Amino acid sequence: METLLVLLKNIILSTLHGWVGASLAVFMFFRPLKPWRIGRVRIWQGVIPAQQTRIAEAVSGVVSSDLLTPQALFDYLVQEQALDRRVRATIHDLLTLVANNKYPSVESMFPPPAAGLREELKTLAKEALSQWALKYLTDPGVDAWVRDFLHRQLKRLWQKKAGELWPEERAETTLRRFLEDVAVYLSGPEFRDAAARLIGQAHSALCGQAMPLRDVLPRPLQDKIAEWPARLAQVLPELIIRLRDNEEVLERLTAVILDIMEQLKGKGFLARVGIGLFQFFSEYQAEVESFVRNDMFPRLGEFLSSPEMKKRLEQYIREQADAILDRPVGELASGIDPAQLAQASDWLAARLGGWLAGAGAQAWLGEFLLGRYRFMAGFTVAELCGRYTGVTPEKVEASLARHGLDLLRQPVTVRFVRLAARSLVEEIAKYPVGRLRDRFSPETLEKVEVMSAGMITAYLKNQIPSFLEELDLKTIVRTRIESYSTRELVDMFQRVTMNSLQKIEIYGAVIGAVMGVFFGLANLRSDAFWFIAALLAFIIGLIRYIK
Numbered sequence: 001m002e003t004l005l006v007l008l009k010n011i012i013l014s015t016l017h018g019w020v021g022a023s024l025a026v027f028m029f030f031r032p033l034k035p036w037r038i039g040r041v042r043i044w045q046g047v048i049p050a051q052q053t054r055i056a057e058a059v060s061g062v063v064s065s066d067l068l069t070p071q072a073l074f075d076y077l078v079q080e081q082a083l084d085r086r087v088r089a090t091i092h093d094l095l096t097l098v099a100n101n102k103y104p105s106v107e108s109m110f111p112p113p114a115a116g117l118r119e120e121l122k123t124l125a126k127e128a129l130s131q132w133a134l135k136y137l138t139d140p141g142v143d144a145w146v147r148d149f150l151h152r153q154l155k156r157l158w159q160k161k162a163g164e165l166w167p168e169e170r171a172e173t174t175l176r177r178f179l180e181d182v183a184v185y186l187s188g189p190e191f192r193d194a195a196a197r198l199i200g201q202a203h204s205a206l207c208g209q210a211m212p213l214r215d216v217l218p219r220p221l222q223d224k225i226a227e228w229p230a231r232l233a234q235v236l237p238e239l240i241i242r243l244r245d246n247e248e249v250l251e252r253l254t255a256v257i258l259d260i261m262e263q264l265k266g267k268g269f270l271a272r273v274g275i276g277l278f279q280f281f282s283e284y285q286a287e288v289e290s291f292v293r294n295d296m297f298p299r300l301g302e303f304l305s306s307p308e309m310k311k312r313l314e315q316y317i318r319e320q321a322d323a324i325l326d327r328p329v330g331e332l333a334s335g336i337d338p339a340q341l342a343q344a345s346d347w348l349a350a351r352l353g354g355w356l357a358g359a360g361a362q363a364w365l366g367e368f369l370l371g372r373y374r375f376m377a378g379f380t381v382a383e384l385c386g387r388y389t390g391v392t393p394e395k396v397e398a399s400l401a402r403h404g405l406d407l408l409r410q411p412v413t414v415r416f417v418r419l420a421a422r423s424l425v426e427e428i429a430k431y432p433v434g435r436l437r438d439r440f441s442p443e444t445l446e447k448v449e450v451m452s453a454g455m456i457t458a459y460l461k462n463q464i465p466s467f468l469e470e471l472d473l474k475t476i477v478r479t480r481i482e483s484y485s486t487r488e489l490v491d492m493f494q495r496v497t498m499n500s501l502q503k504i505e506i507y508g509a510v511i512g513a514v515m516g517v518f519f520g521l522a523n524l525r526s527d528a529f530w531f532i533a534a535l536l537a538f539i540i541g542l543i544r545y546i547k
Helices: 002-030 052-067 070-079 082-100 112-138 141-158 168-186 189-207 219-243 247-267 269-281 284-305 307-326 329-334 338-357 359-376 381-388 393-408 411-429 442-470 473-483 486-524 528-546
Strands: 036-038 041-044
Touching: 052 473, 082 442, 112 141, 112 411, 141 381, 141 393, 168 189, 168 338, 168 359, 189 329, 189 338, 219 284, 219 307, 284 307, 338 359, 381 393
Parallel strands: none
Antiparallel strands: 036 041
16 A cells, blocks of 8 residues: 555656646747846746747748749749639629729729829820821821822722712702802802902902003903904994983983083183073073084094094004003002992992892703713713813822822821820710620620730739749748747747647656656666666657657
8 A cells, every 4th residue: 555655646746747847848938038137147038039030040941942932833823823713813803893883984994093093094195196196197108108098099080980970860969059059159148248358359469469460461361452442443433423322321411511511600700601691591401402412422423433533542542551551450459449349349249149040040050060061971080180180190199199298297287186196085085985794795805804814814924933033032031020029929839839739738747647657666666777767768769769
């Protein structure tokens, strides 16, 4: 009984000793967080808190060289298609969200935090589109493209007949509508104002001319003017005789003579007395009318019909015509006052509008224009061009290309292209989008998803090697571990090793109990001491060997 009691005491004490030793070892592994000191002498600090820098260095080295090497990361992302799956899932979620939203405009597709990006993209798009358009306009290859384009388009046009391009039914309808519109325009106030402006502009242009009228007139018209003096000298006597039978002319001429007689009364006393007596003692109005009809016109006609008078009259008219022809155009035009210009414009508008508004003029012009159309309908465009303009299709194409290129490279065209490009971007930004799912079919959205995912994945795969080469995992892990406080580091290790540490305490108690049995036996039997010592030495050696 005493032997068992001694053995039991040794077992209990050894168990407590093993458990306390294991617990103390675990405690000293993590605690204290700060070193214990006696004065300036450092007694102890937990292994983990004391070795934080070395732990960070060791862990970072293992992670960067063995666990997460650049090649391992690349193999995981690329060969195991983890990147493909993640990118495709992200693109799918993003496109689903975008396609289900309703956008009032293109620029509303940008969220409010991306307003700056939206404006920057609009500015870049405007500038890029303007630069592209200007580069296209100034590209030397545009010359050949414009010429080739004109040649291809006009080549088909030259061989077509006018009747094919403009059928007779459409031509007749167009001509009739044209004549009606012209008649309405000529009879309206717009044409009267336009005629006044046209005559005013022509008058202003003529007033600035210093060239003689003779040099301005065409040669055929000068020849006709040279014939006028002789013809006027021949026609004037006959005209005077014919005017005698015109009652209106006789009345006006009689009134003029009577008015002159009244004016002569104011010239003097004798004139007033003589004319007054003539008017008192005779039927002076009838006598004046008889004088004009029976005496003045016949005598004037005989006088102007004499060869000598015709010669003098022709010479006088020729001198006056030469004097007028030698005067500058501006001087002649300056003699026309505004009232005469207004009268001329009113006369032109009234006569032309009234003439064209008539049914006869409408019918005549319609038949004339339709006849000209029927005549030209059988000719090709190339034949009409050569017949009426005297130029070949090649010259027309070259002229159009030259003028088109000149127009394209004018500063005003460049400014217009810039403005159009900027306006186009603004119009696109304000274009109502609505719901993308309503505008595009599911197949189209799926294609966009696949294409976007493929492009992004390909780009990332090309960038991953260089990114991984520049990625310093060791520094990242070491910096992260060193940034932990000692308590955070200890808590992290305790969370990871909690179960193992509890097992260590239990194993320490079990080993202590076994050692208690050995110690009890050694105390009870002296011959068992060496056997137990040899067994313990063997166990220690075995543990060292297994390590």
